[in-house]
Amino acid sequence: MANYSTNEFKGGLKIMLDGEPCNILENEYVKPGKGQAFNRVKIRKLISGKVLEKTFRSGESVEGADVMDTELAYLYTDGEFYHFMNNDTFEQIAADEKAVGENTKWLVENDVCTITLWNGSPITVTPPNFVELEITETDPGLKGDTAGTGGKPATLSTGAVVRVPLFVQTGEVIRVDTRSGEYVSRAQK
Amino acid sequence: MQPWQPTTKHDARVARAELLRTIREFFYARNVLEVDTPLLSNGTVTDEHLDAFDTQFNFASSGKPSKLYLQTSPEYAMKRLLCADSGSIYQVCKAFRHEGEGRWHNPEFTMLEWYRLGFDHFALMDEVDALLQETLNTAPADKLTYQQAFQRYLNIDPLSADDDVLLKAMKERNIDIHAPQNLSYDTKLQLLFSYVIEPKIGIERPCFVYNFPASQAALAKLSPADERVAERFEVYYQGAELANGFHELNAAKEQRLRFETDNEKRKENGLPTKPIDENFLRALDAGLPACAGVAMGIDRLLMLKTGASHIKEVINFSVSRA
Structure with a gap:
């Protein structure tokens, strides 16, 4: 894999750090009045998911990550x-x-x-931002109730538990936002 | 392909023209003479952290091609004028530094530099303050010594602390350096200054930091009262380092020694040595009158004046579109 100099640093570049592939989120060039120039870089480690800040001497090279x-x-x-x-x-x-x-x-x-x-x-x-899953278990809700009263927990076919409105019942397929883990709607079938 | 259009809006161009007029009126009223010096020079700076662009001159009188350097500041040429009895002088010019671009940096930029005969760094700080009040409408500035700044914001004495104390402070502040070996003492101080102190000073009003450690003297006199510090200052305002000034060193011998030490450091760090500006040293030998001088970044000043968040908003064609 090619090496990258700090001049090439920009958001989205993948580099190796401490043996782990990382994604550069932000890069800022820092130069004290009379001193060494640095690149102050915000990085996400791709395996652990940790976000950290690292400072490189300008001109330094690091290994790219494939x-x-x-x-x-x-x-x-x-x-x-x-x-x-x-x-x-x-x-x-x-x-x-x-x-x-x-x-x-x-x-x-x-x-x-x-x-x-x-x-x-x-x-x-x-996973995709939205998935559709069947409810395998949830308490029967009160008839005539509408969304927005806090809802109830529902277990889905994959084992995921999400809060759903009271009117949604076991056996129904619902649409869930995987980024927030929140109920979106009943699936349109 | 890069767009051909400028990176500025018309307002920024108007602001630049107005700022330059204000600056010229400011110095005219104070009887400081505007001068002009060459951008190309035979000698250059030796500072290990400054890199000049160079170019080849094929028509030198020697008959051999020679190297010319684009100035990183007009300092040496202006001091030669001072040595030739110019009196107090100022200049607005381009300066060039062979380094990366960033929010506050473009490799080619506009510099205002001026020298005042008979001033020390305190008198000059007052004049810089007056110029900031006039151009940016700022409140009178704060002043802190480098030592006070470190004591106030880091509880460290930058003139006597052990290396370990600096390393510990860096660790505590989460300043994580890739390949931290061989970080010099001064670089550690500079990192702590940039990351911890700079964001806290000069917010409401400009803040002068003065009496830098002697190891960061550059071209400033050492303080006769405390030789551990140099009579150098910088001014910070709203995240920008706006200017750097010196009570000017005028001892040719010491100046040569500093240049040679710079080149030694360059060798140690595997960097090419740079030709010392002999014209400048001979001028110092002839006698530089007691004076103080300062260089100010005009583009940064304009950024603050116009509320720009990136230097390219005030430079018509920043380096990637130049």
Whole structure:
């Protein structure tokens, strides 16, 4: 992988830091009146997700990270790995539990997810912003109630628990925002 | 492809023209003479953290191609005028630094530099303050020594603290340096200053910081009262370092020594050494009258005047569109 000088730093550039691929979020050039110039950089570590600030001497070079995003459809899990497929080439790839993390609860068969690959291996799995899932369990609500009264918890087919309005019942399919984990609407079928 | 259009709006161009007129009136009223000196020079700065652009001159009288440097400031040439009895002088010119661009930085920028005979750094700070009041409508400035600034905001004495104390303070403030080996004492002070002190000073009104450590003297006299500090100042306002001034060193011998020390440091750090400006040293030898001088970044001043958030909003064609 190529090295990048601090002059090339900008938001979105992927570099290696402490053995971990990172995404540069912000880069600021700092130069004291009579002194060494620095680049003050905000970075997200792509595996741990940690955001940190690091200062580089201007002109210093760092190793680039071979990181790319691919759009793959979720197939199934065998309990240990989560299997995805490229809908164009039918090539399959398996992500481990660490890469999927908490997002297992948003994986719906055939949904296209963003898989971030580092040196060809998946490091993160990002589900679509909205998924549709069936409610497997929720308390029966009162008839005539409308959304906005605080709602009730509902367990979905993947095990995810979200708050839903009282009028939504077990067996219904709902639309959820995976970024906030919030109920959006009943699925339109 | 870069757009051909300027990065400025018309208002910024009007503000620049007005600012330059105010500056010229300010110095006219004070009987300071406007001068002009070359941008290209045979000698250049030795400072290890300053890098000059250079170019090849194919028509030198020697018959051999020679290297010419674009000035990083008009300091040496203006001091040669002072040595030739010019009296107090000022100049508005372009200066060039071979370094990156950023919010407050463009490799080519406009500098206002002036020298006042018989002034020390205190008298000159007062005049800089007056100019800021006139151009930016600021309240009278605060003044802090470098030592007071560190004691107030970091509880550290920058003139006597151990290296470890600085490292610990950096760690506590989450200043995380990639490859932290070989950070000099001064660089640590500068990082702490930039990251911790700078954001806290000069917010309501400009703030002068003066009496820098002797190791950061540059071209300033050492203080006769305390040789650990140099009679150098900087002024900060709303996040910008606006100016740097000196009670000027006028001892040719010491000046040569500082240049040579700079070149030694360059060698130690694997940087090319730079040709010392011998014309400047010979002028100092002939005698520089007692004076103080200061350089001010006009583009930064304009940024504050117009509320710009990036220097390219006040420079018609910043480096990427130049």
